[in-house]
Amino acid sequence: MSRELWEGNQAMAEACVRAGLQAYFGYPITPQTEVLEYMSARMPELGRAFLQAESELGTINMVYGAACAGVRVMSSTSSPGTSLMMEGMSYIAGTEVPMLLIDVMRGGPGLGNIAPSQGDYNQIVHGGGHGDYHPIVLAPASVQEAVDLLYGFFDIIEKYRAIGILLVDGSLGQMMEPVEMPPMLPLRKEIPEYAVSGAKGRSRRFLSSIDLDPYIEEKTNLRILQRWQEVEKNEIRYRTYYLDDARFAVVGFGSAGRIALSAVRAAREEGIPVGLIRPISLNPFPSQVLEDAAKHLEAMLVVEMNSGMMLNDVQLAVKGSLPVEFYGRIGGVMPFPDEVLEEIRSLAKGPLKNDGLARERWLNKLEKLIQ
């Protein structure tokens, strides 16, 4: 297969098309609008369902309907749109039907801006919608990785009847990179046994998230949780770089992880034995990987494009076994590799404190930096 230059948003759209996507519903919002635009031409061309909805509320409920009808369905949006979709996602989770969402994150809170951010981490990874459920969240660091993850994502969410979210930031959506596109998969013909399709020659089917009897709802919650435990067992993804001889490790996901990799390479050239752990599945989170790595390391540095949302999960994973420092830029600002390199140097130089106050130290630095 040849490599072609693709814009991130368009590449992600085409990857989903090739993965057997049957229906797309969406609404314009920067910086993901190119997914909607691409789908508006591509899906009808293939005779598949496309509709620009009246809002993200409309979008997510069209996705809900199509998911109940048993087709491969998705949407894409950016942070404020994701907030609007949270009601529907909770219903979809409660109904146990699979759906896929691409969230191309931008600076917030509120209307914020259209610059890249990782500020949706808590909302996406730790729920967002009401009630007790867990979406499967994958975070690529390149356009190729986004394509590859999306190509297999439908199989995963259908296996667990779960919500899948590809969490990328605006830069990944907007940048152009060489991509090797996977081949076009045939569309699924059969209708899943849970789906509504008209009760011809069978008893009626009913799909809902309602269980007025708390004892039945408790069983539903338990079923969802047990399925989640299977996800935790089978779907952990991550990549490590230069970890074999490392005394220090940077932890970062998505674009922050990619920026950190540049800094790690630069630090290596200076002789600092540092590696990188890049979680790809943010939910389930590779906690055991981090805990095991911590045993061989002197300190970790978490780098994010938010105020340390994943930092909390890293701290939980390593259980205070080593100092964990933090560096982030917020509100739509991306860190430069040099900023991360400086943090790696500080880490190697010491002295290090294992006091859980990484965020406070970072805030002091940031206040001086952006004055």
Added chain:
Amino acid sequence: MATANMEEMEIVYQRPESLLNVTTHYCPGCTHGVAHRLVAEVLDEMGLRERTIGVASVGCSVFAYNYFNFDFVQAPHGRAPAMATGIKRVRPDAIVMTYQGDGDMISIGSGEIVAAAARGENITVIFINNANYGMTGGQMAPTTLPGMKTTSSPNGRDVETMGYPIRASELIATLDGASYVVRRSLHDPKNIRLAKRAIRYAFEAQVRGLGLSLVELLSTCPSNWKMTPLESTRWLEAKMIPYYPLNDFKVHPALAELKI
């Protein structure tokens, strides 16, 4: 006592196949049950039961799925037209119906119904207007009449502070994508028969792919209106119909020619 000859007997009235043989949760005198039966009779008569997918809303009719004998989903509050859109777009051969109350459809869900109608979504909307939020105990709805007392307008709906009721059918009928928009009432047998006929036309519109069809049904809510069932039907006739006239607001030319 005359003995009936079984061979000469004809069944003239029975439970439609589209309705399940269960007891409903609806209050005595509530006309939801009548509306359910009319929808079921029409789907039986048109032979559509096995093709139909219902979308229940939030409100008293949230449990509609317990009573209809065909595939059903249940939408978030107000979002039934969007969910129905998602289903219809991927299963165009299915007959898709939403069953929504007034709070659901024209308050929290006003965006979804207007957008679906404007797009000409080929779905059928059964719209129950009983002038209050029934499920939560009788609060003011967008359809609550001026001066009408509810649990959240205890001194009566003051239009100066609470605004005016929405005549949903008149509003939806202005949209080019709507094919059939009418208002009927369920307060007496004659009007119930007219309502059934309207429901038939609404599904005929969908079968013909004419665009969104909507039948508004003025309905009683004796429990929350604090009236007997009989008082409720009289109140509906005296108070609701003058504000919500029974009319055909939009009839697609292809339906106007239809003889049923």
